[in-house]
Amino acid sequence: MKNNWNEAEVTSIKDDLLALRVYTSQLQGKEEDLVLHGGGNTSVKILEKNVFGEEEEILYVKGSGWDLATIKKEGFAPVKMDRLLKMAELPELSDMDMVKYQRTAMTDPGAPNPSVEAILHAIIPFRFVDHTHADAVVTISNTPDGEERIQEIYGKHMLIVPYVMPGFILAKKIYDMTKDLDWSTIEGMILLNHGIFTFHNDAKISYDNMIKNVSLAEEYLQSHKALPLTPESAKETDTLRLAQIRKSISDLGGKAVMAKLNRSGQAIAYSNLKKVAEISDRGPLTPDHIIRTKRTPLLLQTPGSTDLDAYVAAYGKYFSENTPGELTQLVPTPQWAVWPGHGTISFGNSAKNMQIIEDISNHTMKAIYQAEQLGGWTALPEKDLFEMEYWSLEQAKLKKAGKSKEMQGKVALVTGAASGIGKACVDALVAEGAAVTALDINPQISETFGSDSVLGLKCDVTNSDQLEEAIKETIIRFGGLDMIVLNAGIFPKSMTIKDMDASTWSKCIDINLTSQQRLMQLAIPYLELGIDPSIVIIGSKNVPAPGPGASAYSVAKAGLTQLARVAAMELGGKGIRVNVIHPNAVYDTAIWTDEVLQARAKHYGLTVEEYTTNNVLKKEVTSKDVAQLALSMLGSVFGKTTGAQVPIDGGNERII
Ligand code: ZN
Numbered sequence: 001m002k003n004n005w006n007e008a009e010v011t012s013i014k015d016d017l018l019a020l021r022v023y024t025s026q027l028q029g030k031e032e033d034l035v036l037h038g039g040g041n042t043s044v045k046i047l048e049k050n051v052f053g054e055e056e057e058i059l060y061v062k063g064s065g066w067d068l069a070t071i072k073k074e075g076f077a078p079v080k081m082d083r084l085l086k087m088a089e090l091p092e093l094s095d096m097d098m099v100k101y102q103r104t105a106m107t108d109p110g111a112p113n114p115s116v117e118a119i120l121h122a123i124i125p126f127r128f129v130d131h132t133h134a135d136a137v138v139t140i141s142n143t144p145d146g147e148e149r150i151q152e153i154y155g156k157h158m159l160i161v162p163y164v165m166p167g168f169i170l171a172k173k174i175y176d177m178t179k180d181l182d183w184s185t186i187e188g189m190i191l192l193n194h195g196i197f198t199f200h201n202d203a204k205i206s207y208d209n210m211i212k213n214v215s216l217a218e219e220y221l222q223s224h225k226a227l228p229l230t231p232e233s234a235k236e237t238d239t240l241r242l243a244q245i246r247k248s249i250s251d252l253g254g255k256a257v258m259a260k261l262n263r264s265g266q267a268i269a270y271s272n273l274k275k276v277a278e279i280s281d282r283g284p285l286t287p288d289h290i291i292r293t294k295r296t297p298l299l300l301q302t303p304g305s306t307d308l309d310a311y312v313a314a315y316g317k318y319f320s321e322n323t324p325g326e327l328t329q330l331v332p333t334p335q336w337a338v339w340p341g342h343g344t345i346s347f348g349n350s351a352k353n354m355q356i357i358e359d360i361s362n363h364t365m366k367a368i369y370q371a372e373q374l375g376g377w378t379a380l381p382e383k384d385l386f387e388m389e390y391w392s393l394e395q396a397k398l399k400k401a402g403k404s405k406e407m408q409g410k411v412a413l414v415t416g417a418a419s420g421i422g423k424a425c426v427d428a429l430v431a432e433g434a435a436v437t438a439l440d441i442n443p444q445i446s447e448t449f450g451s452d453s454v455l456g457l458k459c460d461v462t463n464s465d466q467l468e469e470a471i472k473e474t475i476i477r478f479g480g481l482d483m484i485v486l487n488a489g490i491f492p493k494s495m496t497i498k499d500m501d502a503s504t505w506s507k508c509i510d511i512n513l514t515s516q517q518r519l520m521q522l523a524i525p526y527l528e529l530g531i532d533p534s535i536v537i538i539g540s541k542n543v544p545a546p547g548p549g550a551s552a553y554s555v556a557k558a559g560l561t562q563l564a565r566v567a568a569m570e571l572g573g574k575g576i577r578v579n580v581i582h583p584n585a586v587y588d589t590a591i592w593t594d595e596v597l598q599a600r601a602k603h604y605g606l607t608v609e610e611y612t613t614n615n616v617l618k619k620e621v622t623s624k625d626v627a628q629l630a631l632s633m634l635g636s637v638f639g640k641t642t643g644a645q646v647p648i649d650g651g652n653e654r655i656i
Contacts, residue, residue: 001033001136001218003211005204017046018060018073020203021128027207029068034132034214036363037356038067039288040195043121043129044203045081050107057081061121063112077114078107084122087168088175095167095393116393119171125183126199128206133195133286136217139226139367141192142285143374150190153216159186163193163380165387166288188213193380194286226370231265232272235341239475242345243529245300245337246479248308249347253333256409256531257347258435259479260354262361267343270365277301279372280338283379285364287388292357293364295385297344298334308334322386330389336361349409351435351452351478406635408433410531411478413471415461415519416488418442420589421538424627425485426454432631437474439488461488461515464522471522482530483634484523486516486560487538491592494549494599505552512556517563527576532639534577536630537564541584541647545654549603561645568643577642579633583626584649587612616651 004027013019021044028034028042043061050056058078062068066075083105087093093101095116102114115121121129140149150160159181164173174189187209188198198209221227246259270276277299284290295318298311315332323329336357337345344365346357371377379385388394412429416422417438426438430453438445439459446456455477459466474481489512492504520535527533542554543561561580568578587597601611613620629648632638647655 001031001211001215003208004031005207010204017044017127017203018076020044021060021076022071022073024128024130024203024207025062025068025071028130028132028210029071032359032363033135034210035068036133036359037292038065039286040068040130040132041115041117041121042068042131043076043115043118045122045127048107056107058107059084059114059118059122061118062115064115065112075112077102077111077118079114079118079122080105080107081122084119088119088123088171092172093168095391096396098168099393116167117171119168120174123171123175123178124197124199126206127201128203129197129199130206130210131195131197132210132214133288134210134214134217135285135363135367136214136221137190137196138193138286139370140217140220140374141190141194142367142378143371144376144378146378147192149220149374150192153220154190154213157185157187158196158213159189161189161191163191163384165384165391166194167391167393221370221374224374226373228366229266229269229369232269233265234263234268234343237261237263237342237472237476239472240525240529242475243480243526245308245345246347247529247531249333250409250531252308252312253331255349255404256482257333257349257479258351258354258409258411260346260348260351260358261339261343261476261479262346262358263343263476264362266362266365268341270369271338271340271343273369275372276338276340279368279377282368282377283382283385285360285367285379287380287385289360289364290385290389291394292353293335293360295382295389296334297361298337300337300339318382318386322383323390327390345479347479349404350433355452405431405433407631410434410482411436411474411480412483412485412634413437413439413474413481413523414485414487415439415459415516416590417456418445418448418590421583421586421623421626421630422485422487423448424623425487425630428624428627428631429483429634430454432635434483435478437470437478439470441488461519462510464518467515467519467522471526475526480530481523481526482532483534483536484519484527485536485538485630485634486519488515489538489556491550491553491596493596494603495552496549497551500551508552509556509559512553513559513563516560520563520567524571524576527571528574530576532636533575534634534638535564535567535571535579536633537561537578537580538626538630539564539580539582539645541582541649541652541655543580543582543645544647545652547603564645565643572642577633577638579638579641579643580645581626581629581633582645582647582649583621584647584652585612585615586621586623586626588623613650615649616653616656619650621648621650 025042041062060076063075063077198206200206250256281296312332319329346354348354368377412434414422414425417426418440426436429436435453437455443458457470459470492508539561540557543558546554564578564580601608
C-alpha cells in the first residue's frame with residue numbers, strides 16, 4: 001500500500017492539529033482498500049481553554065454521517081475527554097445511552113454525533129488515533145487459522161483483540177485488556193474480523209504505521225499466493241431477465257428498487273466460480289457491511305427458478321432463529337445478487353446506494369477469493385452478524401432515513417433531454433428520486449446533468465438500433481424501465497401545403513411521429529415489467545388548434561396523439577397508462593430559436609412580447625411548468641387516468 005503523505009501539503013498546517021487530523025483522515029479515506037463509504041474512524045486529542053478560561057482536553061472524533069475521504073474540520077465532534085474516560089469505567093452501558101451521554105459531553109451542540117467508537121479512541125493514550133477496516137488484514141483474519149496468521153504477522157508489535165460488537169462492548173473489552181499494558185510497546189491493534197487501529201502523538205507516524213502494517217498483510221497475501229481473480233468477459237446480457245428480477249424484488253419488498261449490473265472482469269470471474277453458491281453463503285467481509293449488503297447475496301442459478309423465494313425463506317429462518325423476540329424483521333429481499341456468467345447485481349432505491357453496494361461487493365469478492373486460497377473464507381458466525389444487522393444504533397440510522405420520495409427507486413427515459421421541456425422533465429424526475437436515461441442527438445447530453453442518477457446517451461431517435469441500445473443500457477444501469485417521456489421533436493420553418501417540400505415533410509413525420517412509435521414499441525416489453533408504468537407524450541396545442549403554415553408539425557403531433565389513444569387502449573390491460581400533454585407557447589425550448597419565434601409572431605401580426613403571453617391568463621408557460629405536469633401524470637395524481645389530453649397553454653380561446 002502506497003504511503004501518500006506529502007510534506008508540501010502539510011507545511012502550512014504543521015501547528016494546526018485538527019487540520020493535520022483532516023489531512024491524514026482523507027488520505028486513508030481515499031484508499032478504498034482501507035475503508036469504504038463511511039467506514040473507519042479517526043480522532044485527535046487537543047487541549048483547549050473553555051469560556052471560563054479553564055483548560056480542557058477534547059477528543060475530536062469522526063462524526064457520524066461523515067466519510068473519511070471527504071471529511072472536513074466540522075465533521076469532527078468535540079467531546080470532553082474526562083467524561084469519556086469516566087464512561088469507560090462503567091460496568092455496562094447500553095449503546096443508546098452511550099450515544100446520549102456522548103452527545104451531552106460535547107462542547108459544541110451543533111456538531112455531528114460522535115462515532116460509536118469515541119470511548120475507545122479516548123482510552124488510547126496517544127494524540128492521534130486511526131482506525132480502518134483494511135481489506136488485507138480482515139481477509140487474513142477471516143480464514144480458519146486467521147488468528148494464528150495474524151499472530152505470526154503482528155504478534156510482537158500489535159495488540160490482537162478477539163471479535164466483539166463495536167460500541168461500548170468493544171471499548172470496555174479493550175479497556176480491560178490494556179489496564180496493565182505498557183502502550184509504548186505496541187504500534188496498534190488488530191481487531192479480528194473487523195479492522196486495525198494505529199496511534200501516535202505524531203499524525204504522520206500514526207498514518208505511517210497504518211500504511212506499514214496494512215502493507216504487511218498485503219505482502220503476506222502475495223507471498224502465500226492468495227491472489228486476486230483473473231478477469232473474465234461477460235456473456236451478452238439478458239436484459240429482460242434482469243428487468244424481471246428487479247420487478248420481483250420490488251414486488252416482494254413492497255416498494256420500487258433499481259438494479260445495477262456489474263460486468264467487471266472480476267465480477268464475471270467470481271460469478272463463474274464452481275463454488276460460488278457455497279462461498280457466497282458464508283457472510284460479509286466486515287460485519288458493518290451487513291447493513292448495506294445483508295448477510296448473503298441472492299444466487300441466480302437457473303432461469304425462471306424460485307431462487308428468490310428460497311432466499312426470502314432462508315432470511316426468514318435466519319431471523320426467527322436469531323431474534324431475541326422483540327425485533328421486527330427487515331424487508332427480506334436481497335441487496336445484491338450473483339448471476340453466473342453475467343456478473344453481479346446491486347439493488348437499491350437510488351443510483352448512489354446501488355454504487356455503495358457494488359463497491360462493497362467488489363471488495364468482498366476479492367477478499368473471499370483470496371481467503372479461499374488461505375484455507376477457506378470464514379466469516380463471523382450468524383449470531384454475531386445478526387446482532388450487527390439488528391443493532392439498535394443501525395436500526396435507528398435506517399429509521400432516520402425518512403420518508404422516500406414519490407419516484408424513489410423508479411426508472412424513466414426521456415427523449416430530447418438536452419434542453420427545454422426534456423431537460424426540465426429529467427430534473428423534475430431526479431428531484432423526486434427517479435433515475436433517468438436522458439437521450440438527445442446532441443453529444444453534450446453525456447455531461448449535461450453530472451449526476452449518478454442520470455445516464456446521458458447520445459441517440460438519434462430515428463435510428464432503431466440506437467434506440468434499442470439505449471434501452472438495453474438503461475436496463476443494465478438501472479435494472480428496468482417504468483416511465484417514458486416522448487418529447488424529442490423538431491419544428492420546421494413555416495411552409496404552406498402548396499410550397500411544402502417532400503424532405504421537410506418526411507423528416508418532420510419521421511422524427512416527431514415514426515421514431516416515437518418505434519421507441520414505444522421497443523420499450524413495451526420492459527414497461528410490462530415496470531412499476532406503475534406510465535407513458536407521457538408531449539403533444540402540442542396544434543393538435544386541437546392547428547395554425548396555417550405548420551402542416552407537417554401539426555399532422556405529426558396529431559398522429560402522435562392518436563398513437564397515444566390507441567396505446568392507452570392496448571396497454572391499459574397491463575396497467576400501463578398513456579397520457580398526452582398539449583403545451584403551447586413554451587419558448588425556453590430548443591425548437592424556439594429567435595428566428596422561429598420572430599417568424600411566428602410576425603405571422604400573427606404580434607410583437608414577440610405580445611406573442612409570448614398571448615393567452616387567457618396572460619401568463620408565460622415555461623419548460624418547468626410542463627415538466628411538473630409530466631411528473632404528475634407519471635405519478636399517483638394521474639394513477640387512474642389514461643388516454644387523457646391535458647393542455648398547458650395559459651388558456652387558449654380556440655380550445656376552451
Ligand atoms: Zn470499525
